[in-house]
Amino acid sequence: MSDGLSAEHQDIWRFVGDNAGAWDIAGEIPRTVLTELGASGVLCAEVQKQYGGLGLGSQESGALTAHAGSLCSSLRSVMTSQGMAAWTVQRLGTRDQRAMFLPQLIGGRLAAVAFSEPDAGSDLGAMTTELRFVDDTVIVDGSKTWITAAAYADMIVVIGKAGDNAAAVVVPADAEGVRIEKIPHPTGCRAAGHARVRLDGVRVPAANVLGGTGLSLPFLVTTALAYGRMSVAWGCVGILRGCLDAVTEHARTRQQFGKPLAEHQLVSRRIAELYAAEQIATAVCRHASERWDSGSPDQVIATVLAKHVSATQAVQGSASALQVMASAGASDGHVVARANRDAKLMEIIEGSSEICQLELARHALATGNSSVRQEEAQ
Amino acid sequence: MTPEQQTEKAPFDTDAVVDEITRFVAKQTRTSPEADQDLFATGVANSMFAMQLVVFLEQAYSVTVAGPDLQLSNFRTVKSMAALVGRLQADAAADSDV
Numbered sequence: 001m002s003d004g005l006s007a008e009h010q011d012i013w014r015f016v017g018d019n020a021g022a023w024d025i026a027g028e029i030p031r032t033v034l035t036e037l038g039a040s041g042v043l044c045a046e047v048q049k050q051y052g053g054l055g056l057g058s059q060e061s062g063a064l065t066a067h068a069g070s071l072c073s074s075l076r077s078v079m080t081s082q083g084m085a086a087w088t089v090q091r092l093g094t095r096d097q098r099a100m101f102l103p104q105l106i107g108g109r110l111a112a113v114a115f116s117e118p119d120a121g122s123d124l125g126a127m128t129t130e131l132r133f134v135d136d137t138v139i140v141d142g143s144k145t146w147i148t149a150a151a152y153a154d155m156i157v158v159i160g161k162a163g164d165n166a167a168a169v170v171v172p173a174d175a176e177g178v179r180i181e182k183i184p185h186p187t188g189c190r191a192a193g194h195a196r197v198r199l200d201g202v203r204v205p206a207a208n209v210l211g212g213t214g215l216s217l218p219f220l221v222t223t224a225l226a227y228g229r230m231s232v233a234w235g236c237v238g239i240l241r242g243c244l245d246a247v248t249e250h251a252r253t254r255q256q257f258g259k260p261l262a263e264h265q266l267v268s269r270r271i272a273e274l275y276a277a278e279q280i281a282t283a284v285c286r287h288a289s290e291r292w293d294s295g296s297p298d299q300v301i302a303t304v305l306a307k308h309v310s311a312t313q314a315v316q317g318s319a320s321a322l323q324v325m326a327s328a329g330a331s332d333g334h335v336v337a338r339a340n341r342d343a344k345l346m347e348i349i350e351g352s353s354e355i356c357q358l359e360l361a362r363h364a365l366a367t368g369n370s371s372v373r374q375e376e377a378q
Numbered sequence: 379m380t381p382e383q384q385t386e387k388a389p390f391d392t393d394a395v396v397d398e399i400t401r402f403v404a405k406q407t408r409t410s411p412e413a414d415q416d417l418f419a420t421g422v423a424n425s426m427f428a429m430q431l432v433v434f435l436e437q438a439y440s441v442t443v444a445g446p447d448l449q450l451s452n453f454r455t456v457k458s459m460a461a462l463v464g465r466l467q468a469d470a471a472a473d474s475d476v
Contacts, residue, residue, distance in 0.1 A: 090444070092444070210445075220448075222425040222426055226429065295433065296433070296437065297430040300426055300433065301430070366406070368408060
């Protein structure tokens with residue numbers, strides 16, 4: 001069984017590792033690379049086998065996501081978008097819609113999911129993108145911004161309001177009235193294809209509206225984001241693993257004051273910090289993925305915890321890594337320079353650290369310490 | 379499936395399902411919900427908890443809650459969730475996936 005990491009994919013991953021720095025500097029991943037990865041199923045590896053996907057569980061998919069993230073967070077961000085689009089189709093779509101869209105997503109077509117707007121970031125309830133139904137057509141008007149992978153996307157899952165409710169609609173990127181403009185010079189994940197998406201009277205078949213229109217916006221957003229948060233969390237594990245590889249190699253080999261860096265205690269403390277960060281992030285992601293794989297309702301809060309903790313650890317760990325690398329890691333394109341910039345973005349996207357903390361606090365206040373008691377009872 | 383075959387199956391025990399869902403909500407929220415209490419209007423549930431409810435129903439009753447069934451109105455009360463489970467199990471028996 002392919003898990004996206006086996007021998008058949010090794011050449012492409014080696015190619016990614018060799019070129020990630022250049023893509024970061026260019027601000028772009030060659031489309032052929034994304035198309036090839038897409039057609040091999042690894043960009044949304046949890047799509048079920050009945051649709052032609054790899055059918056990975058959360059744990060296996062997490063390992064793949066971390067591997068991609070250790071090489072190139074821009075590519076990993078594209079995976080997050082593709083996976084979230086597939087998950088949204090899987091979760092919200094009807095049987096016919098799953099059969100129509102999922103094979104495309106593992107067939108080389110690329111997708112993005114559009115939530116945020118210029119005036120609706122953390123406060124997604126303020127979004128103004130609107131879906132209007134006219135006979136069997138839906139007309140989409142709105143403006144989305146900072147949409148990861150939108151610059152590459154063949155289709156965009158647009159979240160908008162439909163009357164008093166909300167809906168997700170699959171909009172082809174080449175539909176009339178769609179304009180996609182790249183965000184110039186993002187500080188992190190520079191080749192992830194972040195873009196502004198303008199939708200002016202875009203007409204698509206009503207059959208592209210996933211599932212229906214009776215959904216509440218917070219519920220729809222929570223559902224769609226769940227996959228993205230797991231993906232970002234595992235991506236942060238990857239960031240830390242990429243740093244750990246570079247830093248341990250550097251500290252063993254670079255000599256200062258007549259001995260390797262690693263033998264200077266103040267330097268080795270930084271390595272310990274980085275190692276601890278990687279272990280903490282891995283543990284919290286495994287915890288959440290286990291709950292996804294077992295179908296436990298605890299997956300919901302475990303996902304928020306994994307995203308928040310991993311992003312925080314990635315920021316701290318990559319800062320320690322850059323301090324050890326010093327000038328050797330301080331050029332754009334270097335794996336640790338990228339890690340440092342990319343990790344910061346992970347505290348912002350897919351629910352900022354502050355939004356995650358609000359959700360964690362609400363959960364703690366509602367349940368008291370019952371989750372601790374439950375685990376002790378197991 | 380013929381009506382005869384349906385009557386051979388164990389009948390869907392709504393009261394038992396209502397009890398189980400009530401216990402889950404009570405444990406997770408430290409409240410004592412009434413079966414017809416609007417969990418969202420009374421501040422017991424939010425969108426995060428709604429998703430926990432989705433996963434709970436899927437795990438406990440071997441159903442898939444997807445597509446149009448994700449409407450919040452299906453999760454508004456313990457009774458409405460029990461009704462959803464009953465309908466999804468009947469649909470699955472008749473193999474009419476969404």
